[in-house]
Amino acid sequence: MDTTSTNRKHKTLILTLLVFGYIINTFDRIAINVAVIPISKEFGLTETQVGLIISSFFLSYAIMQPIGGSLADRIGSRKVIVYSLIAWSILTIVTGAAWSFLSLIAFRFLFGIGEGSFPAASQVSLAETFPQKERGRAKSILLAGGKVGGVLGTLVIAAIIAHFNWKFMFVILGFAGLILALFFWKYFHPVEIQLESQKTAGRKMSLKEAFKTPLMWKLTVIYFGISIVSWGSASWMPSYLVKIRNLDLVSMGAVETIPSIFGLITILISGWILDKYMVGREKYLIVFGSLMGIVSLYLFIHSPSIVYVIVYGSLSNMGVCFALVATLTMPLKYVASSSMGSATGMIYLGGQTAGVIAPTAMGFIIQQFNGSYNAGFWFLIAALGISLLVGMTLRVSNTTDTQAGELLQVR
Template sequence: MNTTATNRKTKTVILLLLIFGELLSTFDKVAINVAVIPISKEFGLTETQMGLVISSFFLSFAIMQPIGGSLADRFGTRKVIIISLITWSMITIFTGLAWSLASLITIRFLFGIGEGSYPSASVAAIGETFPFEERSRAKSTLSAGGKIGGALGSLFVAGLITGFGWKLMFVILGCVGLLLSPLYIKYYRPGGIDVQKHSTNEKITLIELFKKPLLWKLMVVYFGFSIVSWGSQSWLPSYMVNVHHLNLVSMGALITIPAFFTIVGVIGIGWILDKYVAGREKIVIITGSLTTMISLLFMTQSPSIVEVLICMTIASISIVSGVVTIFTIILKHIPSSGVGRASGWIYLSGNLAGVVAPTVMGFMIERFNGSYEAGFWFLIAALIISLLIGLTIQTNLDKTNKKEGEIGFQVQ
């Protein structure tokens, strides 16, 4: 087998394993959003307490993002990803042993620690393995794996809960992760042969990263996007059941419809980012913010489930396109030695949103007598911030610095 074919095989294997990990981690995160419905009945939880259970995961998950990114930059992504997979799978099993509100919050906090290193390490793995001109497509394909997990997760988890109960559902999901871990130990060995000629050996310190206005702007934009993402993921199942009177299985099935359309959309946006809007990425961020705001506004006023699904689909595609664009900017505008750390801090901001969004939405719903409309207006307000900051982002293509096989940018 020649060098090119060998390297192509390496990249394919790494990307497939990253996608499996992304899919499984999404399954495990989605599980609590569906399971919180029977859990709240069993433990007698209010909406605010339900929000705290969901948010406890995001607090530790957020804390681990920069730590995991730094570890990936220092030790490589292989060790970080394998340890993370095994740890979060074991704690997923422990979730099924919860017996009270306090135990649920504690276990979900530990789950966030176990899974928290994976996202930034997976972005760093793309930087390790793929050349510049392929990174948007690699990241968008990886994001599609997460959307597949979101699409199938609600339906799969709802089916498991209906058939076996919420406790055994968590045990089954955790066992799946442990059974997959030997594949990662044997085959997960990132780093392409030809990627080195596309990458820079420039070292960048954490202090130098923080001196870049671009990093701070992306953190704020991602925070706003994540308010919408985590807020809607946490409360849409309850919204569909309580407002549109669907049962768990019907809800899980219908939520898959927007997710599958989003999979196609997110792969397409990766191709567009690589081919057509390099250096002008903020166009996607601005468009995504505006489109999502309009979609959420219409969704709150939609009387039929069909209209709700259409609005959900448009909003989902728009948000994921913006998120892929943020990490495309990181992968193409930050030296390879700092991709893990930069991604970690971006993910930190997003998961702080995960701490805030479920609890605030739960409070808003409870405060306004069960009205979900108030919660969705909170999401729209977050998008206004992302839009305003997105307008100030500059990623200007510097053609004088463009070399063969390399994309060079000046960033602000």
């Protein structure tokens, strides 16, 4: 009984720290999406240049996904997470010292290297800490932390910039990350509470093997499509609300929180549904969510007022969140713990590659269509259509056990 109670406390501690890590991670990542509004005025940037600044981060961020995952498999998630948190916090502070378009490109690229190992390493921590039957809920709580960061982040960041300036905002966020890194260094020890999945794990799967597995490729493509929508919306929605819907910076931040709140609720519900009712049937949630997102985005384009923008934006975000949780939960259930970093690093590579493409592509499309954001949103609809089609082809064995170091076979 004491052992059970101790394990529960350790799991709660690990998950709590990871949630705060995701909140800070999201704050630091989305800060540029709001800051770029005053930055573009100060430096005289075009939409394409704004997209390049945002995409420069995702280029290095994408490259680090499989590298960070593989490192977490080899040396443990704790070291990778702590060093990543310290690195990206320092580089967040440095971003506040940017003086030109090229300096922003350089700092955001380095920031991506610092932050890129965190997602896959955190996935390894979940596998080290939680049994399979609890991983869907654990992952949904972790993703909810990111949504909390989205709910609070845009509003807080916009308020800081409005009252001070964008440079001071980056300094504040960076120091907050360094403080959190101290807590991780002292209290974050997932390896000490490994459960039965780690005890039975055998040969580790290499990155090369992950890239040869059909299931991993399908999940990577699905996550790519979902992430095009996520990062495209995150990058350009603030500018859309200010320039097209004529909101001021603080009002924009308030409006942006509403879809994020609905997304947060959806994420928490999704994890519970996946653990309780959809083992082996995760693809149906991916298909449903993708379809819901497509329809909502189409209606969003034709929104006659800000009220409809909020409603359809919220429904779109809910659909994307359904598909997102199902996609990222599948490797936790169908990949052995010893290979979690390599497998999820590949999937996250797809998502962050979308982060490289989406901001610049949307900026280019908007500029080519004479400032029409509707053309950019059609690009998001097409990307989500890819996730829908590939999601329909998913087949996995309906079982609760994985073979040591091996992926389940795709039917």
